[in-house]
Amino acid sequence: MTQYVALLRGHNLVKVEDLRQMFLSLGFNNVRSYINSGNIIFETSEIDSNAIIKGIHREFNEC
Numbered sequence: 001m002t003q004y005v006a007l008l009r010g011h012n013l014v015k016v017e018d019l020r021q022m023f024l025s026l027g028f029n030n031v032r033s034y035i036n037s038g039n040i041i042f043e044t045s046e047i048d049s050n051a052i053i054k055g056i057h058r059e060f061n062e063c
Helices: 016-025 049-062
Strands: 002-006 029-033 040-044
Touching (some): 002 049, 016 029, 016 040, 016 049
Antiparallel strands (some): 029 040
């Protein structure tokens, strides 16, 4: 598994727990936030970073 950090900009206010659940629903593992900043640390076996980014964007667009 590779560890990633999603540096999210604060355009839409999302509760940290909701954000964490969103990343879990995408199939990511060991999801945690960094000091309530909205930045998320997670792990995945997916190696295609474009697929990871597209999945995260898709989830945000559905919110």
